Amino acid sequence: MLESHIRSRLKEKKILLMTHIVIGYPSLEASLEIVRTMVAAGVDLMELQIPFSEPIADGPVILKANQNSLAGGVSVAQCLEFGRTVAREFPIPFLYMTYYNILFKYGVDRFVDEMRDAGLKGSIVPDLPPEEADGYLSAMQRNQLSPIFIYSPTTSEARLTAIAKVADGFVYCVARKGVTGDQTEFSQSLDAYLARCRTATGLPLALGFGVKDKSDIKFLEGKADIAVIGTQALRLIETEGIAALGPFIRDLQT
Amino acid sequence: MNKRGYFGNFGGAFLPEILVATFDELERVYTEARNDPIFWHDYEQLMSSYSCRPTPITYAENLTRHFGGARIFIKREDLNHTGAHKANNVMGQGLLVKRMGKTRVIAETGAGQHGVATATMAARFGFDCTIYMGEVDVARQRPNVFWMEQLGATVVPVTDGTRILKDAINEAFRDWVTNMDATHYVLGTACGPHPFPEMVAWFQSIIGKEARRQFMEREGRLPTRVFACVGGGSNAMGIFSGFFDDDVELVGVEAAGRGLNSGAHASRLCSDDASVGVAQGYKTYFLQDDDGQMRETHSIAAGLDYVGVSPILSDFKEKGRVRFEGATDREVIEAVRLTMRKEGVIPALESAHAFARAFKEAPTMSPDDIILINQSGRGDKDIFTIADAMDDPKWKQFIIEKAKQYHA
Numbered sequence: 169m170l171e172s173h174i175r176s177r178l179k180e181k182k183i184l185l186m187t188h189i190v191i192g193y194p195s196l197e198a199s200l201e202i203v204r205t206m207v208a209a210g211v212d213l214m215e216l217q218i219p220f221s222e223p224i225a226d227g228p229v230i231l232k233a234n235q236n237s238l239a240g241g242v243s244v245a246q247c248l249e250f251g252r253t254v255a256r257e258f259p260i261p262f263l264y265m266t267y268y269n270i271l272f273k274y275g276v277d278r279f280v281d282e283m284r285d286a287g288l289k290g291s292i293v294p295d296l297p298p299e300e301a302d303g304y305l306s307a308m309q310r311n312q313l314s315p316i317f318i319y320s321p322t323t324s325e326a327r328l329t330a331i332a333k334v335a336d337g338f339v340y341c342v343a344r345k346g347v348t349g350d351q352t353e354f355s356q357s358l359d360a361y362l363a364r365c366r367t368a369t370g371l372p373l374a375l376g377f378g379v380k381d382k383s384d385i386k387f388l389e390g391k392a393d394i395a396v397i398g399t400q401a402l403r404l405i406e407t408e409g410i411a412a413l414g415p416f417i418r419d420l421q422t
Numbered sequence: 423m424n425k426r427g428y429f430g431n432f433g434g435a436f437l438p439e440i441l442v443a444t445f446d447e448l449e450r451v452y453t454e455a456r457n458d459p460i461f462w463h464d465y466e467q468l469m470s471s472y473s474c475r476p477t478p479i480t481y482a483e484n485l486t487r488h489f490g491g492a493r494i495f496i497k498r499e500d501l502n503h504t505g506a507h508k509a510n511n512v513m514g515q516g517l518l519v520k521r522m523g524k525t526r527v528i529a530e531t532g533a534g535q536h537g538v539a540t541a542t543m544a545a546r547f548g549f550d551c552t553i554y555m556g557e558v559d560v561a562r563q564r565p566n567v568f569w570m571e572q573l574g575a576t577v578v579p580v581t582d583g584t585r586i587l588k589d590a591i592n593e594a595f596r597d598w599v600t601n602m603d604a605t606h607y608v609l610g611t612a613c614g615p616h617p618f619p620e621m622v623a624w625f626q627s628i629i630g631k632e633a634r635r636q637f638m639e640r641e642g643r644l645p646t647r648v649f650a651c652v653g654g655g656s657n658a659m660g661i662f663s664g665f666f667d668d669d670v671e672l673v674g675v676e677a678a679g680r681g682l683n684s685g686a687h688a689s690r691l692c693s694d695d696a697s698v699g700v701a702q703g704y705k706t707y708f709l710q711d712d713d714g715q716m717r718e719t720h721s722i723a724a725g726l727d728y729v730g731v732s733p734i735l736s737d738f739k740e741k742g743r744v745r746f747e748g749a750t751d752r753e754v755i756e757a758v759r760l761t762m763r764k765e766g767v768i769p770a771l772e773s774a775h776a777f778a779r780a781f782k783e784a785p786t787m788s789p790d791d792i793i794l795i796n797q798s799g800r801g802d803k804d805i806f807t808i809a810d811a812m813d814d815p816k817w818k819q820f821i822i823e824k825a826k827q828y829h830a
């Protein structure tokens with residue numbers, strides 16, 4: 169179970185690190201290399217984004233990665249195969265992140281069954297709110313997989329609680345308004361928001377959107393259980409290459 | 423937690439969590455307005471004093487004689503302020519923005535008509551205004567870009583994806599999730615997450631309400647068939663809504679582009695190329711591949727060049743209440759030419775899809791039948807595209823001279 173795995177890791181580390189990649193960007197081979205490098209550097213969990221042509225919640229960097237991956241011809245079947253490969257090869261939990269249409273067109277039940285067979289632990293679908301998620305939720309439950317839901321600073325108290333009822337594994341707290349990749353202010357209002365999230369759910373909390381360096385992660389220690397690095401890793405790959413990821417990720421955790 | 427905003431199997435609100443509170447607010451304000459008779463009254467007043475409502479219906483006597491079948495009437499949405507039905511929706515949403523106390527509006531635009539209408543509304547109400555427009559559309563609808571900027575709006579060319587309407591919508595959503603406190607997204611058609619389809623269709627229903635009344639007054643009866651072009655579906659929903667409960671045949675005309683078998687079209691409801699999916703916040707028919715990736719679309723009319731379609735129309739398609747047909751780029755240009763020559767009326771390329779299909783069917787109908795075509799907009803904005811298609815030598819010479827002047 170994802171939650172118990174997270175809890176046992178948290179006995180060894182103050183805060184876990186989750187990274188995000190877009191499968192097929194810059195290529196499938198490079199994606200594998202990126203996963204290998206990230207796992208070797210001590211990443212605790214990984215989100216594997218299956219690219220979608222309309223990623224409305226993603227900022228320019230991840231949007232471009234989605235488009236490049238699709239332009240390179242990456243298919244959903246290849247992404248599922250990729251997930252199977254890395255889940256077999258590496259000992260950390262992997263999650264899919266994608267938009268609902270990918271599951272919908274594939275067939276939600278079929279997608280979730282294959283996700284289980286491939287050894288993934290759950291998925292994050294940012295445009296699938298609980299209201300629309302009945303079929304997805306029952307498929308996930310049947311397969312004992314974790315549907316990761318999202319909290320945002322604009323989510324009302326009542327809604328935080330309602331989301332907690334269907335969430336599993338952990339809850340992904342979006343740090344601020346906006347899309348992925350923009351600056352986030354790690355400030356007191358973030359503290360207060362995380363405290364609200366804590367009250368609403370007993371599940372571990374991940375914090376993402378704008379986490380980029382060691383000081384951000386230090387700030388989150390004791391407030392969140394998982395820090396999520398997305399855009400920043402992609403930027404590094406683009407500017408300095410995959411090899412630079414190892415030192416970057418190691419440094420974040422010291 | 424209940425699902426909201428469904429029309430049969432279509433619609434819904436597939437929203438990123440950050441926008442849920444914003445949509446709750448919008449739905450509340452819209453529902454209040456809808457239940458407040460004074461709101462609709464104010465809206466009609468505004469549209470009659472600022473736009474040109476009621477727009478007339480014009481009997482197209484020469485076209486009728488030319489085709490020798492059904493009598494043809496045109497509902498003149500081109501006479502709206504800014505030249506298209508888009509004004510109806512935009513002014514309605516502007517009133518809601520005032521109610522919400524927001525100070526900035528954003529919008530997507532394809533043909534530019536919705537952008538111009540939004541920029542106009544923003545100027546009148548005193549809102550800041552940013553318009554997202556695909557780079558391809560910026561290039562083919564330059565006159566409208568010019569007007570938006572002159573009206574005080576910032577036009578942002580979108581360089582992602584296919585660089586047309588759907589990509590402009592994505593960018594507008596990205597702006598909105600960052601700035602929703604003071605910003606309202608004036609979505610331009612009856613698509614997107616609930617309550618947009620229902621709300622936009624409601625504002626546009628002013629077209630159908632008027633048309634119905636005008637026919638009863640003038641002819642003492644209703645038309646036999648009503649034709650409207652379908653991009654997102656807002657002008658179609660608008661005119662159709664006057665006749666849903668009547669024995670009137672409703673025909674939605676999509677962009678068949680280079681042909682329904684060419685792969686280069688934007689026909690979601692009259693072709694076999696589309697399938698049901700979920701994107702841009704709602705469930706409907708999309709032109710997508712087997713993996714669920716949206717495909718490139720094509721139409722000579724920027725305003726019809728969209729991968730999705732109103733969930734309300736998808737439902738009517740499944741229920742058989744509306745018939746969907748396509749018109750090709752070539753048929754559309756021919757329809758523009760004929761309408762100009764016979765009636766002295768210049769329909770927008772979008773609207774001309776409805777004309778093209780009506781012209782096909784008119785001769786097969788009897789003189790007792792009445793066709794009503796919704797002329798959703800006027801064609802001035804399309805001067806570059808139409809001149810190209812007609813290969814007009816004098817126009818080309820003019821452009822060359824003008825370019826020379828700018829180079830000098």
Ligand SMILES: Cc1ncc(COP(=O)(O)O)c(C=O)c1O
Pocket residue numbers: 506507508532533534535536610611612651652653654655656657658724725726770772773798799800
């Ligand atoms: C003149 C005109 N007609 C029709 C449309 C298509 O939109 P809808 O189907 O929402 O009416 C547009 C869109 O830009 C337009 O400008």
